[in-house]
Amino acid sequence: GESVGLHLPTLSVQEGDNSIINCAYSNSASDYFIWYKQESGKGPQFIIDIRSNMDKRQGQRVTVLLNKTVKHLSLQIAATQPGDSAVYFCAETVSGTYKYIFGTGTRLKVLA
Amino acid sequence: EAGVTQFPSHSVIEKGQTVTLRCDPISGHDNLYWYRRVMGKEIKFLLHFVKESKQDESGMPNNRFLAERTGGTYSTLKVQPAELEDSGVYFCASSHAGATEAFFGQGTRLTVV
Numbered sequence: 001g002e003s004v005g006l007h008l009p010t011l012s013v014q015e016g017d018n019s020i021i022n023c024a025y026s027n028s029a030s031d032y033f034i035w036y037k038q039e040s041g042k043g044p045q046f047i048i049d050i051r052s053n054m055d056k057r058q059g060q061r062v063t064v065l066l067n068k069t070v071k072h073l074s075l076q077i078a079a080t081q082p083g084d085s086a087v088y089f090c091a092e093t094v095s096g097t098y099k100y101i102f103g104t105g106t107r108l109k110v111l112a
Numbered sequence: 113e114a115g116v117t118q119f120p121s122h123s124v125i126e127k128g129q130t131v132t133l134r135c136d137p138i139s140g141h142d143n144l145y146w147y148r149r150v151m152g153k154e155i156k157f158l159l160h161f162v163k164e165s166k167q168d169e170s171g172m173p174n175n176r177f178l179a180e181r182t183g184g185t186y187s188t189l190k191v192q193p194a195e196l197e198d199s200g201v202y203f204c205a206s207s208h209a210g211a212t213e214a215f216f217g218q219g220t221r222l223t224v225v
Contacts, residue, residue, distance in 0.1 A: 001135075019166075031210050034213065036216075039143065039184070042218050042219075043116070043203055043205075043216035043217050043218045043219050044155070044203070045216070045218045046213060046215070049212075050214065089154075089155065093212065095212060098143060098145070098160050098167070098207070098212070098214075099145075099157045099160065099168060099170075099171075100147075100155075100214070102147075102154045102155040102156070102158060103154060104153075104154045105154065105155075
């Protein structure tokens, strides 16, 4: 797949457990953050977003937490399923600039 | 609604050759972006079009890369001449005017040998 040769941090979790993927962002001026999921052979797919005026946002089985003090973002996936296996990227941007800065990505492996 | 589509999905070329990548954004999306991921590194911004105009090309690595979006519809990214370090996956994304959420294509894997 696209990630051959890349040495990504890997998180292995048992099916049914909760997963927490962390990301440190770089720009204190960033005010919009997105988590993307990338499966092999596909482009990044939007999962959930959060604006800087919030510290938590929930979706279906996913929760994003934002800590602006330490410039940290996390993605929590509840009851992880085999279909959740992918590379997860956080991305930050300053509203109006339309330029995303991506993190390096974390590979999530779901063990049966 | 069709998503962002990119052609080709894979391209293998020799060093010194020219390659042209194509991106068809989602219909009606004024914003079009090119990103790339070279091996071992994160996805990096290359440039941003608003309709046919280049809004931000600060991420273009050098003058061997030329992006166009004639007519404000599809876009092409030409690499001429290609070098080994250009190998990677090139992503295109698009979004509505004023929207921050961008939708990505599946990427073009470029291998320069």
